[in-house]
Amino acid sequence: MTLKNTATRWGGVSQVLHWLVVLLILATGAMGLVMGDMRNSPTKIEIYALHKSLGLTILALATLRFAWRLHAGAPVPPPGTPRWQDRIASLTHWLLYGLLFAMPLSGWMFNSAAGYPLQWFKLVNLPALTARDAELRLLAGSVHAWLFWLLVAVALLHAAAALYHHVFLRDDTLARMLPRGWLRAGASSTPPQD
Amino acid sequence: MRMRLLLVAGLSAALSLPAFAADYAQAPGSSLAFAGKYQGETFSGTFPGFRTTVSFDPANPAAGKLSVTIPVATATTQNDDYDTEMRGAAFFDAAKFAQATYTASGFRDLGNGQYAADGTLELRGVRKPVTLTFTWTPGTRPLLSGRATVRRLDFGVGGGEWADTGTIPNEIAVSTRVYLQPAN
Numbered sequence: 275m276t277l278k279n280t281a282t283r284w285g286g287v288s289q290v291l292h293w294l295v296v297l298l299i300l301a302t303g304a305m306g307l308v309m310g311d312m313r314n315s316p317t318k319i320e321i322y323a324l325h326k327s328l329g330l331t332i333l334a335l336a337t338l339r340f341a342w343r344l345h346a347g348a349p350v351p352p353p354g355t356p357r358w359q360d361r362i363a364s365l366t367h368w369l370l371y372g373l374l375f376a377m378p379l380s381g382w383m384f385n386s387a388a389g390y391p392l393q394w395f396k397l398v399n400l401p402a403l404t405a406r407d408a409e410l411r412l413l414a415g416s417v418h419a420w421l422f423w424l425l426v427a428v429a430l431l432h433a434a435a436a437l438y439h440h441v442f443l444r445d446d447t448l449a450r451m452l453p454r455g456w457l458r459a460g461a462s463s464t465p466p467q468d
Numbered sequence: 469m470r471m472r473l474l475l476v477a478g479l480s481a482a483l484s485l486p487a488f489a490a491d492y493a494q495a496p497g498s499s500l501a502f503a504g505k506y507q508g509e510t511f512s513g514t515f516p517g518f519r520t521t522v523s524f525d526p527a528n529p530a531a532g533k534l535s536v537t538i539p540v541a542t543a544t545t546q547n548d549d550y551d552t553e554m555r556g557a558a559f560f561d562a563a564k565f566a567q568a569t570y571t572a573s574g575f576r577d578l579g580n581g582q583y584a585a586d587g588t589l590e591l592r593g594v595r596k597p598v599t600l601t602f603t604w605t606p607g608t609r610p611l612l613s614g615r616a617t618v619r620r621l622d623f624g625v626g627g628g629e630w631a632d633t634g635t636i637p638n639e640i641a642v643s644t645r646v647y648l649q650p651a652n
Binding site for chain 2: 316319323390391406
């Protein structure tokens, strides 16, 4: 598979980054949903630490993805895509990029305002973004939670659209984000040209 | 007869002088703090409301006495989440053991203005030896500045599931600066 994006396919770098971030979001989000209500214990501390490590990883990968997207561009929309759909798809993509930054940063802000340490996989400690502040802690905490639900909504829309393209429109919108041959695009799709 | 009486009085006064180690009580501005490493960062806290009495004469440290009472229900790290856990049953169990005490009698002179007190810490109902090393700065308000290492697990502070020292270290550094004034 080619590393760079072409007019018709996402390249290897974009694919790996995309699906890696998907997995990390699922894991980090699942932990985030359960850990708050856990009884205080070393296990809870470990889960928080892992949630933070994965969140920081997402932040780093988001930076890479963003740089790569600007550098490598994106495939053109499948032929026949209405303009409004393309617009919404673009908007969704940029919103998702924004959330990939905003989610970890709001969590980092919350962690800093609460005065907790921040460690990446027990290897490196990262500085606080702000001094301890009870009000800011509350604010950052609810921003983090609301952004999460926004992320869930936008990601569901994004995934539903990809499935809609694959199942109903039978084009290669979803297939081109996967290694060649993993998914057969529908009969109506144009054969790969590269 | 008179001479003899005077002589006896004078002698006994002279002999008893070294035993007059000055008694001191804690003055304002004193602090008792603890610190350890947690997730790669140093956490620290204080014990507000601790009370110290000292009897000390640098010329005769062996006669020295130290007594400290430490309320644990008000111990604070300035983080509410930590404090609730720390004062709770798994750590200090302040509801059951409201205060810790540290007592020592007879200090060792380590030279260079340093002394050591081989005292006993009673914490969470457990009595174990803990050595406090300190310097003494004489004056009208003498300063006792000391350090000790307390192994929390010796006292059952954070036992059970919290015993893992990878999360919270066993050795907690305690430091104190006690300003003193003559006891009444």
